[in-house]
Amino acid sequence: MSNNVLLDDEHLTRDEAQARAELINITSYEVELDLSNAMELDESTYPVTTTINFRANTVGAETFLNYLGSSVDSVTLNNVELDVSQVVGAARIVLPGLAAENQVVVRSRSTYSHSGEGLHRFVDPVDGQVYLYSQFEPADARRVYPNMEQPDLKAPFHISIIGPDTWTLASNGAEIAREQLDEGLARVHFEPTKPVSTYLTTFLAGPYAQFQDTWPGHAPTGAAPIELRIFARQSLVDHVDAAELFAQTQQGLTWFHDQFQIAYPWGKYDQAFVPEYNLGAMENPGLVTFNESYIFTSRATVSQHMQRATTLMHEMSHMWFGNLVTMKWWDDLWLKESFADFYGTKAVAEATALPGAWQSFAHQRKGWAYRQDSYPTTHPIVADIVDLEAARQNFDGITYAKGAAVIKQLFHYVGEEAFVQACRTYFERYAYSTAQLADFLAILEEHSGRSMGEWARSWLQTSGPATLQATIDSSGAVTVHQESVDPNTGREVLRPHALYVAVFELNEQEELISTAESDVLLAAGETSARADQLNAPVDVPRAVIVNQHDQTYAQVKFDDETLQAVTSYPIVDPESTAVATVWSTLWTMVRQASLPASDFIRAVAKLSNSIEDVSMHARVLEQSVEALKEFAPTSQRNRLTKQLATALLDALVQLEPGSDRQRSAARAFAQLGRGTETVAAELTFLLAANEHSELSPGLEVDDEIKWSLLISLASLGRVDIVRLDEELALSHTATNELRHRTAVAALPDQSRQAALWKQVFNGTDAHGRALSNAEITATASGLRASAPRDDKERLQRLLEGLTTIWGSRSNNLATRTINGLFPMRHSPVKGGPDAQQQHPVVVNIDAWLAQYQDAPAALRRIVIERRADILDRLRAQAAVRKK
Numbered sequence: 091m092s093n094n095v096l097l098d099d100e101h102l103t104r105d106e107a108q109a110r111a112e113l114i115n116i117t118s119y120e121v122e123l124d125l126s127n128a129m130e131l132d133e134s135t136y137p138v139t140t141t142i143n144f145r146a147n148t149v150g151a152e153t154f155l156n157y158l159g160s161s162v163d164s165v166t167l168n169n170v171e172l173d174v175s176q177v178v179g180a181a182r183i184v185l186p187g188l189a190a191e192n193q194v195v196v197r198s199r200s201t202y203s204h205s206g207e208g209l210h211r212f213v214d215p216v217d218g219q220v221y222l223y224s225q226f227e228p229a230d231a232r233r234v235y236p237n238m239e240q241p242d243l244k245a246p247f248h249i250s251i252i253g254p255d256t257w258t259l260a261s262n263g264a265e266i267a268r269e270q271l272d273e274g275l276a277r278v279h280f281e282p283t284k285p286v287s288t289y290l291t292t293f294l295a296g297p298y299a300q301f302q303d304t305w306p307g308h309a310p311t312g313a314a315p316i317e318l319r320i321f322a323r324q325s326l327v328d329h330v331d332a333a334e335l336f337a338q339t340q341q342g343l344t345w346f347h348d349q350f351q352i353a354y355p356w357g358k359y360d361q362a363f364v365p366e367y368n369l370g371a372m373e374n375p376g377l378v379t380f381n382e383s384y385i386f387t388s389r390a391t392v393s394q395h396m397q398r399a400t401t402l403m404h405e406m407s408h409m410w411f412g413n414l415v416t417m418k419w420w421d422d423l424w425l426k427e428s429f430a431d432f433y434g435t436k437a438v439a440e441a442t443a444l445p446g447a448w449q450s451f452a453h454q455r456k457g458w459a460y461r462q463d464s465y466p467t468t469h470p471i472v473a474d475i476v477d478l479e480a481a482r483q484n485f486d487g488i489t490y491a492k493g494a495a496v497i498k499q500l501f502h503y504v505g506e507e508a509f510v511q512a513c514r515t516y517f518e519r520y521a522y523s524t525a526q527l528a529d530f531l532a533i534l535e536e537h538s539g540r541s542m543g544e545w546a547r548s549w550l551q552t553s554g555p556a557t558l559q560a561t562i563d564s565s566g567a568v569t570v571h572q573e574s575v576d577p578n579t580g581r582e583v584l585r586p587h588a589l590y591v592a593v594f595e596l597n598e599q600e601e602l603i604s605t606a607e608s609d610v611l612l613a614a615g616e617t618s619a620r621a622d623q624l625n626a627p628v629d630v631p632r633a634v635i636v637n638q639h640d641q642t643y644a645q646v647k648f649d650d651e652t653l654q655a656v657t658s659y660p661i662v663d664p665e666s667t668a669v670a671t672v673w674s675t676l677w678t679m680v681r682q683a684s685l686p687a688s689d690f691i692r693a694v695a696k697l698s699n700s701i702e703d704v705s706m707h708a709r710v711l712e713q714s715v716e717a718l719k720e721f722a723p724t725s726q727r728n729r730l731t732k733q734l735a736t737a738l739l740d741a742l743v744q745l746e747p748g749s750d751r752q753r754s755a756a757r758a759f760a761q762l763g764r765g766t767e768t769v770a771a772e773l774t775f776l777l778a779a780n781e782h783s784e785l786s787p788g789l790e791v792d793d794e795i796k797w798s799l800l801i802s803l804a805s806l807g808r809v810d811i812v813r814l815d816e817e818l819a820l821s822h823t824a825t826n827e828l829r830h831r832t833a834v835a836a837l838p839d840q841s842r843q844a845a846l847w848k849q850v851f852n853g854t855d856a857h858g859r860a861l862s863n864a865e866i867t868a869t870a871s872g873l874r875a876s877a878p879r880d881d882k883e884r885l886q887r888l889l890e891g892l893t894t895i896w897g898s899r900s901n902n903l904a905t906r907t908i909n910g911l912f913p914m915r916h917s918p919v920k921g922g923p924d925a926q927q928q929h930p931v932v933v934n935i936d937a938w939l940a941q942y943q944d945a946p947a948a949l950r951r952i953v954i955e956r957r958a959d960i961l962d963r964l965r966a967q968a969a970v971r972k973k
Contacts, residue, residue, distance in 0.1 A: 097179020208233030373408030404434030428493025462487030660700030747788025835872025870910025
């Protein structure tokens with residue numbers, strides 16, 4: 091019999107999963123949740139009955155279930171009740187003496203979650219209604235029901251839920267039967283699923299409002315009409331723009347059927363918008379869950395609508411990539427997420443009328459990838475995932491955004507026809523099963539005629555970005571060079587790149603416009619390639635932009651003339667991603683201390699009004715505030731604050747009244763105001779303004795803008811808690827309750843801040859109630875708003891408590907706590923950028939890393955990445971501009 095240490099081990103390894111998959115074939119799951127006590131908030135658990143039918147390839151062998159529940163009442167294996175004290179631990183249930191055909195029945199109690207992992211319970215402050223939803227990826231289904239928690243053991247699920255008969259009760263399948271029970275309760279049975287992995291099962295319960303529509307079907311694939319539903323909390327009903335959401339859902343379903351030529355396999359298509367969600371969304375087949383921030387309660391920009399549509403399409407792509415064909419193990423997590431990121435953007439660009447999808451991908455999504463790829467913790471796209479702990483760490487910018495950028499490069503490398511045909515074959519060959527990278531690459535070779543081995547080795551099995559630079563000789567000829575060293579191995583990696591290079595020259599309006607472009611192919615192993623028939627002018631302002639259409643994944647290094655041009659003149663090229671490439675490069679240079687923050691802010695102040703793309707405009711303004719507060723030397727900040735504040739206030743007047751870009755300028759100004767006394771008067775004027783104000787004509791000061799301003803004024807002590815309470819009472823919503831929490835934490839009252847810091851650190855409020863995921867984040871955000879620089883005392887307290895935090899709460903809550911409390915703003919020591927390695931804060935963090943080498947890898951990764959962020963800021967502040 092397995093020992094207690096194994097029974098308590100949460101960390102399922104790849105080797106264990108492989109061994110279990112070789113032994114077991116699951117025939118079906120039957121899972122019933124009894125949520126009849128869900129409204130009784132003093133009840134922390136609920137009953138679960140789980141029946142698993144499975145085959146064992148070796149009679150007499152032993153296997154186990156994964157379970158992180160509260161308690162187990164009974165375990166019955168093949169009609170024999172097992173001794174719970176012998177077979178049940180904190181994380182596993184052992185099943186000894188297997189027969190060829192087996193049935194195990196587990197009666198247990200699971201715990202309502204407040205972390206967004208497992209089955210999350212939320213109380214709406216508006217009306218006191220209780221809402222529940224589940225979130226399981228990568229391995230949190232075991233928090234709700236006992237199972238074999240690995241993606242390759244797919245099976246049909248027969249799910250039922252008991253709950254109040256007035257509630258919405260939903261799961262992956264359509265409702266097929268409803269039994270009325272005593273005392274206002276109902277048991278709902280759902281249609282069995284097709285074979286799916288445990289992490290894709292889902293549960294929804296509560297008085298959710300419902301909206302309904304239908305997608306008419308798709309004749310070429312024989313896809314039948316699909317019933318569509320949207321769920322949201324009752325207090326959000328007036329804000330649900332169901333018509334737009336249904337229209338985009340219908341556009342996406344038609345587009346994906348045209349692309350993949352495989353009928354949607356999951357019956358209905360529900361989309362639920364849920365509170366306190368840790369993610370943007372989750373692709374549960376038949377019932378996609380979304381962060382309810384996508385229900386816009388204040389005025390939303392076209393960029394926000396585009397980003398929501400991209401998330402919607404990302405999850406829809408998963409219905410094929412990830413759900414129909416699933417990765418065998420988490421090493422190939424990228425295989426579904428990268429494809430979904432790429433296809434989600436492509437679907438918005440081609441199936442909807444929303445602008446800016448590829449521009450946002452180039453500037454924001456890939457910006458995330460470049461940052462993640464610069465950390466010491468970077469890893470190949472195909473990571474070595476040895477256990478579930480490692481799987482959790484790799485839901486990051488490498489797996490999603492870098493992977494998607496590489497898929498975009500692959501799409502152009504092999505051609506659209508070969509790529510799409512390969513996808514179709516992949517779905518047909520591995521439907522309802524699992525596959526690995528090698529399987530997809532083999533199919534791609536079949537359809538493209540290209541060998542994928544070298545491509546996969548150089549792109550998927552190495553780390554770090556390449557740097558591409560154009561050199562221009564005296565005749566104006568352009569040559570593209572690449573440099574790339576894998577930071578993990580120290581070896582040179584010369585990847586294949588298919589890209590475009592463009593020359594931009596000044597027009598009569600002193601705008602940079604594209605005058606010529608050339609496609610360039612850098613073959614694997616090549617350091618340079620000539621841009622044929624492309625010449626740059628000499629002795630006049632011009633810019634040479636590498637990766638003009640953002641087809642490859644690489645950082646760009648500007649030549650001196652290009653850097654001077656793009657920071658002095660606006661680029662006008664609305665059909666290209668060149669503007670995104672330029673601003674992404676400039677921001678990377680700020681982080682790498684190769685461009686002074688002052689130069690970046692000067693360029694933003696001068697040129698941001700010329701950025702037409704709403705998403706990019708908003709992000710550049712956000713980056714300018716971050717550049718000032720985090721990367722500029724202290725001695726320059728008063729001057730730069732005046733410069734940036736003037737530019738943002740001018741933008742409120744100069745940009746079209748009531749426009750999205752004006753709203754982005756207002757948001758940026760509110761962020762600038764946090765802890766910035768010199769703009770307090772303007773913040774106060776904006777808070778009192780209306781759409782007729784001369785300071786901000788047309789700007790709607792709704793809840794979002796109002797609370798952003800209130801948080802900034804609170805950080806300056808210009809409003810008090812009485813005023814904040816009054817504002818909350820005027821509009822007491824769940825979102826405003828969190829904003830109020832942030833504003834209260836921002837008030838510069840040292841005793842209150844110390845108490846709130848302790849609450850976040852401990853994870854409980856003043857009454858001992860556990861703080862939810864959203865409450866922790868909101869409080870920590872407020873504490874940062876007025877946090878002093880060089881807060882070494884709190885850093886030391888945090889470092890001393892890291893292992894306690896990590897060991898006392900879930901991965902998500904621990905991560906939110908640590909990231910929220912980590913002091914990031916410190917003044918550099920003398921001696922320039924190189925001397926910052928010996929900064930006392932860096933040395934202190936290094937001492938912790940040396941002392942706790944055996945700490946969980948996920949915890950060490952957080953500390954290593956925060957160290958890197960702090961060091962970037964210190965180096966940038968300490969850098970001396972080269973003359």
